[in-house]
Amino acid sequence: MRDAHRLLREATREPHERLDALFGGFDLSTREGYARFVGAQASAMIAVEAALDAAGAADVIDNWPERRRGDALRNDAATLGIEPMRLDPPSLSDHAEIAGALYVVEGSRHGARFLRKQVPDALPTAFLDSEQAPGSWAKLLDRIDAILYQPEAEAAATRSALRVFDLFGQAGRLWMKA
Secondary structure: OOOOOHHHHHHHHHHHHHHHHHOOOOOOHHHHHHHHHHHHHHHHHHHHHHHHOOOOOOOOOEEEEEEEEHHHHHHHHHHOOOOOOOOOOOOOOHHHHHHHHHHHHHHHHHHHHHHOOOEEEEEEOOOOOOOOOOHHHHHHHHHHHEEEEEEEHHHHHHHHHHHHHHHHHHHHHHHHHO
């Protein structure tokens, strides 16, 4: 079986780097900067999770409900006194597109420990503190590889992942100006 998830990583490297640079512009050491970061993350994540739910992500990865982080973001946002912006969810129509979106949202967990160190203890961090069960990332990558066994599926997953990166970028730019 091919490592299709490596294709996703390569195809999304530049948008991922741009998004990291954009979100690196939020000063997580201040309440205002952290609130903007949470607002941006919540705005995008809530939209993507709604799309994943509607498309049937639970049919792709059996523990999808436990992986969701929108509620943690809603709680952090409420504690910070902000309201996530409503963004249009990306269109996801098949397992390949779901796989591409899951790759992005689940991959975003990897930087959480690093980011958490920048946030003062007095601020709400349910989102950043949301940990995966051991082996969850590997299980998802195995599932992605099984779904993306044909070039058409790889292309659909890549387009989906790029749309999700774009949505997070849109949210980040909106909250930078808020």
